Amino acid sequence: MISRCAHPGCGRPFKYLHEGQVFVLPVGQASQNAQRNLIEELYFLCADCKRTHTIIVREGQPVVVPLKNKNRIAPRGKEDGDAA
Numbered sequence: 553m554i555s556r557c558a559h560p561g562c563g564r565p566f567k568y569l570h571e572g573q574v575f576v577l578p579v580g581q582a583s584q585n586a587q588r589n590l591i592e593e594l595y596f597l598c599a600d601c602k603r604t605h606t607i608i609v610r611e612g613q614p615v616v617v618p619l620k621n622k623n624r625i626a627p628r629g630k631e632d633g634d635a636a
Contacts, residue, residue, distance in 0.1 A: 574595070
């Protein structure tokens, strides 16, 4: 059951589906014989957190990660294609 925002620094209570985003993620570990022992679980990011973060599965566990912002302004001299 979803009760709060999955972002560790937030914790806003889940109230309505239209206020944020619900993720259905497979969690668990794949077994040796290619049979998957995965269970789908629900996770929620509030409207504020979904603008800056998403949830991925890493090593069978859900992880809240920042979104990659393609429109972000690069620091001077560090634009795409510039030599480091």
